[in-house]
Amino acid sequence: MSAVNRFLGDSPLRVLVKLIVISFLVGIVMSVMGWSPYDVIYGARDFVLHVYYMGFDAFGRFIDYFVVGAIIVVPAFFIIRLLSYRRG
Template sequence: MSDGMNKFLGDSPLRVLVKLLVVSILVGFVMTVFDWYPADIYYGIRNFLLDLWRTGFAALGRVGDYLLLGAVVVIPLFIILRLFSYRR
């Protein structure tokens, strides 16, 4: 069972516990410095989703524009790089 637990956790349970404690302290410190609270994060995500729903997903409408703008640069570069690597 110990091998299965170590494999699941990625390390021994005691070492994982220590790592989790250290990371929890660091995250708690950063959240305190920025005056963040778990409820604020929850309400921020909730409000974002509600605003997204209310706007009829208009906020995601620019994704197509970004795709086309990026494709104008990326696809010719890809073709040029493939042509240069084809000659080798």
């Protein structure tokens, strides 16, 4: 078995025939659904952008929660430290 056959999983001619048949069937299904290759590309792009923006939105919410918590925790920490310093 040659390196090309090992890489492709079969002989190059058989792989080419399989790819042609599958491409034709996928083309038929996409045509019936009213999809174009651009719809698939734009859909993938929009999905990536949506995940990207959600990630930064989540990071922004994390920062908001951190600041709100710090407004309470940091002064409380200093008050507790000052009270324990006076006792010791």
